[in-house]
Amino acid sequence: MARIPNAGLTGRMIRHPFLVTGGTGKSGSRVVSRLKDKGVPVRVGSRSSDPPFDWTDRDTWDAALEGVEKVYLVPFDGELLTRPFVQRCEELGVKRVVLLSGRGVDVPGYAGENSGAGKTHIDGEDAVRTCRPEWTIIRPAWFAQNFSEGFFLDAVLSGELRLPAGDGAASFVDAEDIAAVVVAALTETGHTGQVYEVSGPRAVTMAGAVAEISQATGRTVRYMPVAPEDFVAELVAQGWSRGDAEDYADAVSPIRRGMDSHISDGVQRALGRPSRDFSDFVKRAAAAGTWQD
Ligand SMILES: NC(=O)c1ccc[n+]([C@@H]2O[C@H](COP(=O)([O-])OP(=O)(O)OC[C@H]3O[C@@H](n4cnc5c(N)ncnc54)[C@H](OP(=O)(O)O)[C@@H]3O)[C@@H](O)[C@H]2O)c1
Numbered sequence: 001m002a003r004i005p006n007a008g009l010t011g012r013m014i015r016h017p018f019l020v021t022g023g024t025g026k027s028g029s030r031v032v033s034r035l036k037d038k039g040v041p042v043r044v045g046s047r048s049s050d051p052p053f054d055w056t057d058r059d060t061w062d063a064a065l066e067g068v069e070k071v072y073l074v075p076f077d078g079e080l081l082t083r084p085f086v087q088r089c090e091e092l093g094v095k096r097v098v099l100l101s102g103r104g105v106d107v108p109g110y111a112g113e114n115s116g117a118g119k120t121h122i123d124g125e126d127a128v129r130t131c132r133p134e135w136t137i138i139r140p141a142w143f144a145q146n147f148s149e150g151f152f153l154d155a156v157l158s159g160e161l162r163l164p165a166g167d168g169a170a171s172f173v174d175a176e177d178i179a180a181v182v183v184a185a186l187t188e189t190g191h192t193g194q195v196y197e198v199s200g201p202r203a204v205t206m207a208g209a210v211a212e213i214s215q216a217t218g219r220t221v222r223y224m225p226v227a228p229e230d231f232v233a234e235l236v237a238q239g240w241s242r243g244d245a246e247d248y249a250d251a252v253s254p255i256r257r258g259m260d261s262h263i264s265d266g267v268q269r270a271l272g273r274p275s276r277d278f279s280d281f282v283k284r285a286a287a288a289g290t291w292q293d
Contacts, residue, residue: 022074023042027178034183062092070186071133072098080120082127099125100178103141103260110254111250115251135192140197142255156291161210162231163223164252173200181267194269210222216282235248
């Protein structure tokens, strides 16, 4: 008898692609890899993908969504585009949406009043909760990969990370864990209507984080806490717009105010295993040569 291919995932062959917006970013690229490993056809949605997808150009949305069954939605901070995009998903027959949001969206006073990301996530969560497709929301802590691929990388390489984070600590989540939760939510049953707040298993101060990186790499990296107004002035002097600089300072302020050190249980709830420790991330990134010149 001919061998029947193992449909895996949902017990059937998947023909319709999954769209991963932000598919070249920290969580999205890992979701793309994990879905491909499972044999799921994936369409990357970013400005550099084919077809190109640009949040700010609605004429690109339909091509990205054509024939798509499920979407991992990494939003565009600072604008309220998740709602119209989710509406378009609904109109074009998308069956499931997994939304990346942010920890603290439900905590009064967490984000600064002008936080662009906060507004995007609050409106985006509301849009997803009221849409027809099945939905899951992921609320991550600060990503560990900010030190290796994101906001903090240049500073780490320069040897000094200056931030208005005071002595605060954050329970950094590994983007690999975010991706694992997202892929579970996209490919398994039992995650619909769930909100997974995900973090690492312990809080790490900025000084502690760069000390671990220093120890793993042999580089000298130090953390220098700066006052929020000085931080904004420094970024403006480097050519940032005042709005973007204030947004960055706002985003960091929950760490300084002690609001980002708690441990969230979303990885355990979604995957039935503990989250990865920051040290594990540092060892992997160092072994991959991330912080070498
Ligand atoms: N980083 C964190 O610690 C953290 C923590 C909590 C929540 N979040 C949330 O996670 C989301 C992603 O943030 P991130 O900083 O981690 O970024 P990221 O996902 O690492 O990178 C951004 C992604 O969006 C794409 N992109 C940028 N501009 C775009 C546009 N105009 N149209 C289409 N795609 C565009 C980029 O690809 P191209 O450049 O190729 O277009 C890239 O794939 C945000 O909503 C943020 O609030 C982040």
